[in-house]
Amino acid sequence: MSRWKALSTELDPRVRQLLTQLRRLKDHSGLNMRQLAAKTGYSEKSWERYLGGRSLPPREAVEALARIGGVDPVRLLALHEVAADTWGGGRQHLDTSAPEGPAPDLVPELVPAPTVGPAARPDPETEPEPEPETEPESVTAARRSLRVALVAGAVALVLALSSAALLVMRLDDGDGEPAAAPLAVSTAAVPSPAPAYTCRVERTDGLWYAGISRTRDIELAYGAVGPEVAEAQCLLRRAGISPGGIDGMFGPLTQRAVKAFQTRAGLAVDGSIGPHTWKALRG
Template sequence: MARWKALPEELDPQIGEFTRQLRRLVDQGGLSVATLADRTGYSRTSWERYLNGRLLAPKGAVVALAEVTGTSPVHLTTMWELAERAWSRAELRHDRTMEQIRITRARTELGAFGGGAGTTTVDAPPAPPPSAEPPAGRRRVLFFLAGAVAVLVVLGTVFLLTGRGDGEGAREAATSPSPAATSAAGLPPGVKCVGVGCTGKDAEAMGCSGDLVTTARTATVGAATLEVRYSRTCGAAWGRITGAAPGDRVRVTAGGETRRGDAVAGETYTYTPMVAVGRAGEAEACVVLASGRTGCTK
């Protein structure tokens, strides 16, 4: 029997039970992880993550495992659905925690930025004695000078807070990149893009796969399993087929963007580059098999 690592203590009980069931099937079939990867079309690294509770196996991998071990997929896919819901809840809690951390950091930075800028107070000119009220002309001059001083104080405060004059600020605003084109600052280690910055790029190379990905949609077309893969952290999705044959083609479409991937000889799965999405349901994956059969996720 294979010797498995202890599952993470923080793992949801529903996910833990599902993972232990996968381990039992692998043990009963006498399969090594390498053999499992070869027979299912999912990489060895992916199966190590699935079986150690670091990543929820996609439905296609679960069905493939059932086929390899001669197990009915009905009970197994039911367990997967329960585990997938638990995984989604855990992701939601993680996202809320990360959002709260970002808000706290932003508030801290704003406090550090504005904390030293106290309120500037301008002392009014001393009032003349009641018996010595200045003439009307002098009063107008004093009022004018007081107003001018107030205007200068306001302009000086604006300059100190922004660190630049209006002209320089306008020039910088004109040349500043849009939020969609900014770097992936503040993202987890290894993640190299977010949103539209991920469009057209490889999910694995950009650090958007692994523990950060879930299967949003799936469909079976012939012998191939078609999936929409989604990374909430990267704000991107891509299409993938497993059980593929040379010549099979997969594409993903979202927000008017389409990306394609082709299966080549020696590969049993392939995936497309990423497209930016606001949520998983925005992306659709379709496949055209070499046999001519077609299908899309629902």
């Protein structure tokens, strides 16, 4: 097992939690840095930065290491999304570099967020008209606070379950003798992984649909989960703005894509999806 240098105390606790779990997966795999680089397509120096806390690894690197370690990548990706949302300021930066070579052992491939082309850039001389308020600001703030609390609770559950799973992993004790058999852990309370959604975009009666949901007025905001979110992610990608993965989770990447689309469409830029944004997405 590798002897790791202690992580900086300046790192956010959620970032430290992610890096601690990635270090354990790397140790459990039995690979050295060179072998890990060959398996994932990211260089040795990149992995030294990631696991040393100097750069936040990209989603693709986290998923690659999770698959090498034989664990479900969904929970680590949820933790990565929260860590990416808190990562920033000072000397910290998010590493968005692509791998130096192909990752031969990995089958699934996540679509990286492409750079928005010139057509998606807002006209600096055109200011979008603010959407008229339909409810008091106090009510809106209360709803957003509730959504944030629900997301925080879900993340805390994922962290607890991930820690329990890692504690029972088999680890090599260094002298060739296998470690004790892992304790039996009940999976009855483990939440199912996020469903995989497939975009089947087609135009019907002059409107765009992705084959997941036909809603045109449901309200979606940060923290929302479900097929309606996946439908919006597919339509954002059709419009040339990547929301990250099509996972049905309204996280920071999806919120960033919604704001970029609203700016381009001349809508009120609030990062949430309502009837006006649905109309623009389907039109």
